[in-house]
Amino acid sequence: MMIGLGELQTLLVRILAGKGVPEPQASLLAATIAYGERDGTKSHGLNRLQGYLDSIACGWVKAAPSPVIQDVAPGLLKVDADNGFAQVALALARDAIASKARSLGLASLAIANSHHFAALWPDVEPFARDGLIALTMVNSRSRIIVWNGKRKALGTNPIAFACPRQGKPPIVWDQASSIMSQGDVLLHAAAGRPLPPGMAVDREGRPTTDPNIVLDSGSLLPVGGVKGSSLAFMVEVLAAAFTGGRFGFEDESGRFPGAQTSNAGQFLLLIDPTRMTGSTFYPRIESLVAELYAAGAKRLPADRRYSQRARSERDGIEISGGFEALLRTGT
Amino acid sequence: MMIGLGELQTLLVRILAGKGVPEPQASLLAATIAYGERDGTKSHGLNRLQGYLDSIACGWVKAAPSPVIQDVAPGLLKVDADNGFAQVALALARDAIASKARSLGLASLAIANSHHFAALWPDVEPFARDGLIALTMVNSRSRIIVWNGKRKALGTNPIAFACPRQGKPPIVWDQASSIMSQGDVLLHAAAGRPLPPGMAVDREGRPTTDPNIVLDSGSLLPVGGVKGSSLAFMVEVLAAAFTGGRFGFEDESGRFPGAQTSNAGQFLLLIDPTRMTGSTFYPRIESLVAELYAAGAKRLPADRRYSQRARSERDGIEISGGFEALLRTGT
Numbered sequence: 001m002m003i004g005l006g007e008l009q010t011l012l013v014r015i016l017a018g019k020g021v022p023e024p025q026a027s028l029l030a031a032t033i034a035y036g037e038r039d040g041t042k043s044h045g046l047n048r049l050q051g052y053l054d055s056i057a058c059g060w061v062k063a064a065p066s067p068v069i070q071d072v073a074p075g076l077l078k079v080d081a082d083n084g085f086a087q088v089a090l091a092l093a094r095d096a097i098a099s100k101a102r103s104l105g106l107a108s109l110a111i112a113n114s115h116h117f118a119a120l121w122p123d124v125e126p127f128a129r130d131g132l133i134a135l136t137m138v139n140s141r142s143r144i145i146v147w148n149g150k151r152k153a154l155g156t157n158p159i160a161f162a163c164p165r166q167g168k169p170p171i172v173w174d175q176a177s178s179i180m181s182q183g184d185v186l187l188h189a190a191a192g193r194p195l196p197p198g199m200a201v202d203r204e205g206r207p208t209t210d211p212n213i214v215l216d217s218g219s220l221l222p223v224g225g226v227k228g229s230s231l232a233f234m235v236e237v238l239a240a241a242f243t244g245g246r247f248g249f250e251d252e253s254g255r256f257p258g259a260q261t262s263n264a265g266q267f268l269l270l271i272d273p274t275r276m277t278g279s280t281f282y283p284r285i286e287s288l289v290a291e292l293y294a295a296g297a298k299r300l301p302a303d304r305r306y307s308q309r310a311r312s313e314r315d316g317i318e319i320s321g322g323f324e325a326l327l328r329t330g331t
Numbered sequence: 332m333m334i335g336l337g338e339l340q341t342l343l344v345r346i347l348a349g350k351g352v353p354e355p356q357a358s359l360l361a362a363t364i365a366y367g368e369r370d371g372t373k374s375h376g377l378n379r380l381q382g383y384l385d386s387i388a389c390g391w392v393k394a395a396p397s398p399v400i401q402d403v404a405p406g407l408l409k410v411d412a413d414n415g416f417a418q419v420a421l422a423l424a425r426d427a428i429a430s431k432a433r434s435l436g437l438a439s440l441a442i443a444n445s446h447h448f449a450a451l452w453p454d455v456e457p458f459a460r461d462g463l464i465a466l467t468m469v470n471s472r473s474r475i476i477v478w479n480g481k482r483k484a485l486g487t488n489p490i491a492f493a494c495p496r497q498g499k500p501p502i503v504w505d506q507a508s509s510i511m512s513q514g515d516v517l518l519h520a521a522a523g524r525p526l527p528p529g530m531a532v533d534r535e536g537r538p539t540t541d542p543n544i545v546l547d548s549g550s551l552l553p554v555g556g557v558k559g560s561s562l563a564f565m566v567e568v569l570a571a572a573f574t575g576g577r578f579g580f581e582d583e584s585g586r587f588p589g590a591q592t593s594n595a596g597q598f599l600l601l602i603d604p605t606r607m608t609g610s611t612f613y614p615r616i617e618s619l620v621a622e623l624y625a626a627g628a629k630r631l632p633a634d635r636r637y638s639q640r641a642r643s644e645r646d647g648i649e650i651s652g653g654f655e656a657l658l659r660t661g662t
Contacts, residue, residue, distance in 0.1 A: 072436065072606060072607055073435060073436030073603075073606040073607070074405070074434070074435040074436060075406055075435035075436040075437045075438070076435075076436035076437065076606055076607055078607060103405070104404060104405040104406035104407075104435060105403065105404030105405060105406040105407035105439070106406045106407065106437060106438070106439050106600075107406070107437070108436070108437050108602065110607055133568070133569070133573070135565075142626075145626070145627075146623065146626070146628055147623065147628035147629060147630065147631070147632075148627075148628065148629050149623065149626040149627035149628040149629075150626065150627030151626050151627060152626065153622055153623050153625075153626035153628065154623075161561070161565045163564075163565075163568050171564070173561040173564070173565075175557070175558050175561060179555065223554070223555035223558050224510065224554035224555045224558070224559065226506070226632075227506050227554050227555070227559075228555065228558075230492070230504040230506060230632055233494075233502070233504070233623075233632075234466075234492045234494075234504075236619060237464070237494050237616070237619070238464070238602075240615075240619075241604070241608070241612055241615040241616055241619060242464070242602065242604050242607055242608065242612070243607070243608075244607065244608045244611070247615075247618065247619055247622065249622050249626075269437075269600070271439065271569075271573070272404075273572070273573050275403060275404040275407055276403055276404070276407055276409060276441055276573055276574070276575065277572070277573065277574075277575045280575065281572055281573070284571075284572040284578075285568070285572055287578065288567060288568070288571075288572060288578055291484055291578065291580050292477065292478065292480065292484050292485075292564075294484075295473075295476070295477075295480040295481065295482045295483065295484035295580075296476075296479075296480035296481030296482060297477055297478035297479065297480040297484065298478060298479050298480075299478065300478070301478075301557075301561055301564075
């Protein structure tokens with residue numbers, strides 16, 4: 001079926017509300033899921049819905065958390081997400097952290113005791129649309145081997161970066177520190193497709209292309225070996241040690257059958273570029289973009305999402321049969 | 332010959348002074364070169380000296396710049412390096428930017444119109460020794476193809492990150508956004524060794540392992556393909572567009588025969604972790620480190636440098652024959 005963004009969100013809110021998620025929190029989670037479908041990032045769209053529901057149903061994630069915001073320093077805000085989803089905590093702090101960044105030139109938000117089960121680009125794109133450079137990092141339960149270790153020690157630990165443009169949608173990238181994202185592994189498992197070679201190892205450290213082995217007891221490899229290990233380490237420091245959140249290896253979701261998420265943390269840095277360079281920032285970014293295209297870059301990060309978004313806004317979002325039943329019945 | 336750090340620095344200062352670099356600027360550059368030798372990072376040690384000298388001699392870099400510091404916002408400092416080396420600009424702003432970070436919880440320094448010809452770890456390690464998390468990025472003349480482009484468009488654009496520990500040297504990583512650093516290409520060329528496969532392409536985009544082709548007209552590849560492209564893009568935005576510096580593709584060093592450096596920019600972010608989590612930050616980092624070792628990580632970033640540093644401090648620094656003549660005669 002084809003469906004509009006608003007209708008999809010309404011259906012999702014109804015399902016989440018049925019599991020005890022109150023407004024406006026249900027709307028925040030529904031938007032995150034719906035944006036994934038709208039923009040064609042299927043790995044973080046409706047295929048995540050059951051994970052949200054199961055993680056709540058088993059008592060691992062609070063359906064109705066009460067996040068607490070704390071102004072810890074002129075440039076720093078902290079939110080304890082109260083064991084709820086990170087989007088709820090971010091929404092609570094959004095205006096205050098943007099205001100700090102505009103006032104000081106930069107500011108950082110730390111979210112702890114939170115669950116992030118979505119892509120990161122929806123977190124940073126809105127700040128860049130408001131003229132701020134945004135960098136965010138989330139840690140997650142251990143899934144990758146680092147620095148030639150023997151077993152998994154850090155999460156796939158994604159990083160997202162958004163750069164504002166004037167009169168155009170921001171340039172946004174969002175990528176795991178692993179060579180492949182957990183979302184992609186889940187998609188391969190769901191489709192019964194093997195992983196490409198060189199992405200993962202089994203529990204003995206032997207190469208494997210079986211996504212189910214990776215999800216069960218194997219490990220993904222960091223991107224670029226040592227370099228991806230270093231990035232994943234930085235994410236663990238900033239998203240967990242700095243925020244006061246849990247490290248990926250401290251995750252206890254295994255005690256809650258059905259839990260799909262990690263209780264971890266999120267780091268967000270906002271920078272107001274106009275405080276440094278005034279109005280020259282935007283034409284400079286356009287010079288850079290022009291050079292990248294001139295050098296043959298096929299497209300910039302987010303371009304594919306924006307194209308799919310435009311199609312979805314014109315034609316509606318196509319929902320496949322399996323998800324149609326889920327949306328209509330909520331189970 | 333074996334030589335002590337102090338003596339090596341003295342010899343280097345004399346050579347730099349002979350080219351018109353005044354104190355204390357000569358000491359800053361000498362330290363950067365000497366630290367590379369002391370710590371065994373030969374790619375950024377004495378093999379860079381001639382590049383410094385040539386870049387000054389041809390008029391491309393100012394021997395005696397007068398960098399100007401500007402307090403642009405409560406959390407932001409800007410330094411115009413006056414077409415000198417970045418280390419001089421950083422030294423000028425060091426105390427002020429650390430003070431801002433401690434006061435606000437975080438702060439950022441932007442250096443423009445600067446030349447960075449060294450490793451980045453010497454820039455961040457001292458801040459972490461003083462208890463600050465430090466992240467820095469430098470852009471450079473175009474050397475890599477990004478997002479499946481046809482010709483080089485961005486620099487190798489290194490990033491360095493330093494995390495403080497209590498009573499122990501910080502964990503510091505420093506890596507190019509390319510699959511191989513420019514320094515490593517130079518070492519391969521000097522040794523007449525081919526590059527490993529998969530690192531670079533020639534001007535037609537065909538794979539090459541010839542370091543001289545890469546240095547002349549070829550391109551390095553980004554680490555992890557799209558992911559390294561994204562990192563290099565972020566560096567270009569933060570180190571050039573945000574600082575008001577030049578993009579790598581705007582480099583004009585080609586007009587100055589002998590010039591080895593790029594006139595570009597540097598971004599530095601400092602965060603005071605104790606402002607967020609108080610004294611719990613340090614034991615948390617030790618928990619993380621313990622887990623990484625338990626998972627079989629062979630060593631942490633910087634461990635190899637620290638080991639070599641300890642050996643150098645005990646036994647002196649070994650200088651090879653070719654560099655001995657250069658140090659003694661200055662030519």
